[in-house]
Amino acid sequence: xxxxxxxxxxxxxxxxxxxxxxxxxxxxxxxxxxxxxxxxxxxxxxxxxxxxxxxxxxxxxxxxxxxxxxxxxxxxxxxxxxxxxxxxxxxxxxxxxxxxxxxxxxxxxxxxxxxxxxxxxxxxxxxxxxxxxxxxxxxxxxxxxxxxxxxxxxxxxxxxxxxxxxxxxxxxxxxxxxxxxxxxxxxxxxxxxxxxxxxxxxxxxxxxxxxxxxxxxxxxxxxxxxxxxxxxxxxxxxxxxxxxxxxxxxxxxxxxxxxxxxxxxx
Numbered sequence: 001x002x003x004x005x006x007x008x009x010x011x012x013x014x015x016x017x018x019x020x021x022x023x024x025x026x027x028x029x030x031x032x033x034x035x036x037x038x039x040x041x042x043x044x045x046x047x048x049x050x051x052x053x054x055x056x057x058x059x060x061x062x063x064x065x066x067x068x069x070x071x072x073x074x075x076x077x078x079x080x081x082x083x084x085x086x087x088x089x090x091x092x093x094x095x096x097x098x099x100x101x102x103x104x105x106x107x108x109x110x111x112x113x114x115x116x117x118x119x120x121x122x123x124x125x126x127x128x129x130x131x132x133x134x135x136x137x138x139x140x141x142x143x144x145x146x147x148x149x150x151x152x153x154x155x156x157x158x159x160x161x162x163x164x165x166x167x168x169x170x171x172x173x174x175x176x177x178x179x180x181x182x183x184x185x186x187x188x189x190x191x192x193x194x195x196x197x198x199x200x201x202x203x204x205x206x207x208x209x210x211x212x213x214x215x216x217x218x219x220x221x222x223x224x225x226x227x228x229x230x231x232x233x234x235x236x237x238x239x240x241x242x243x244x245x246x247x248x249x250x251x252x253x254x255x256x257x258x259x260x261x262x263x264x265x266x
Contacts, residue, residue, distance in 0.1 A: 018230025024169025055227030119164025
């Protein structure tokens, strides 16, 4: 599969991953579409698409490096750090359980252009509905998130296992519906991405480790490095954007993309 030009394909997929991972437009959906266009969609290619999400996760850790150092140092001694990590675990757990139980079925039946297109359009109408009813949030920072709110966001993240739904979109909207401000919901989504992407990338790499050889190290490295750079740019831009804008623009983008895919497949 990794013929001449594979490094360029890996770089393109890294850009797609980094720019879409934290936007409510579905990184997995875009990667599936890009993978099909680039003929990068066999079992090894699908594993590659999930593994390079690690680069986007590292971008979040770099952007919030001071906070992650503070959490690591305070994990044993500081109650605030322990509570925050416990809330992230509560939010992470539902999707982890559902993914382990149904991940194989989802990959077999929903990793395709038409399911992605449908999910993009349905998800767009959910975004428009939430924006219509959203009156603002009382929870101003991620530290104020309660265990109940963390669990509700975690349950919302389960929907993102369907390609085309968007992990970022599900968790940001879940946060908004449970009373978080846009900024707090977005930042909690960023932090929740770390354990989620580590688990997904690590699990898929171990599951398909026999498919990769030493020759694939360069391709994996390019994909992760490019996704890191593009994700870092995206994270910083999104934090500024959500401060004064709704997510409706992403909904209209999803509808347009979904419609184009369906038209092409038709």
